[in-house]
Amino acid sequence: MDQKPKTVGLVFIRRYADWEYGLLAASAVEWFGARVLALTPGGGIVASAAGVRLAGDRGLEPAANADLDAVAVIGSDVWPTPDAPDVSQLLTSVAARGGVVGGICAGTLALAGAGLFAEVRHTSNGRKWILEHLPAYKGAAHYQDVPHAVADGRIVSAPGNAPGTFAHRFLLALYPEREAQLSDMLAMFAKEYGSRQSS
Secondary structure, three states: OOOOOOEEEEEOOOOEOOOOOHHHHHHHHHHHOOEEEEEOHHHOEEEEOOOOEEEOOEOOOHHHHOOOOEEEEOOEOOOOOOOOOOOHHHHHHHHHOOOEEEEEHHHHHHHHHOOOOOOOOEOOOOHHHHHHHOOOOOOHHHEOOOOOOEEEOOEEEEOOOOHHHHHHHHHHHHOHHHHHHHHHHHHHHHHHHHOOOOO
């Protein structure tokens, strides 16, 4: 294990998706000893799509998050709307110092809006979907129409139905030296989906 635990920020906004962050957060802490922090607008409380209330550890300002080794934007149906916060400076500041930046589901819009898809392969909730919301985003030619997460360097993206591969690709970008252990983790996740048993 690294001597100094890595710090991962998870960006949550109102109506965040309950199912998209659990595998990433729990695996980062339990498998790799990371410190995971909840980042919310103003460091306040936000409610999920299911109504689960979450209190932020910090706000979304870059200066307050200068110690982050990675940041992941969790999906919400608010991201495609004018009410979504602008997290571009937070994301680009983490990327500029070599950190991992990820987005899942509608959280990918934040990465696209910040210009982080300009030169990397990426995915989202469908080519048509992302172009409907950001028709002129930089890097549209690099879109990958796949049902799983995509990592290109230290930029990771995923559709909303892929929390397992999002956790895997994100943690592999953050801990490339732990590839064997991460392969075991992905195989463990896959057992459920490969099973045809019913009860």
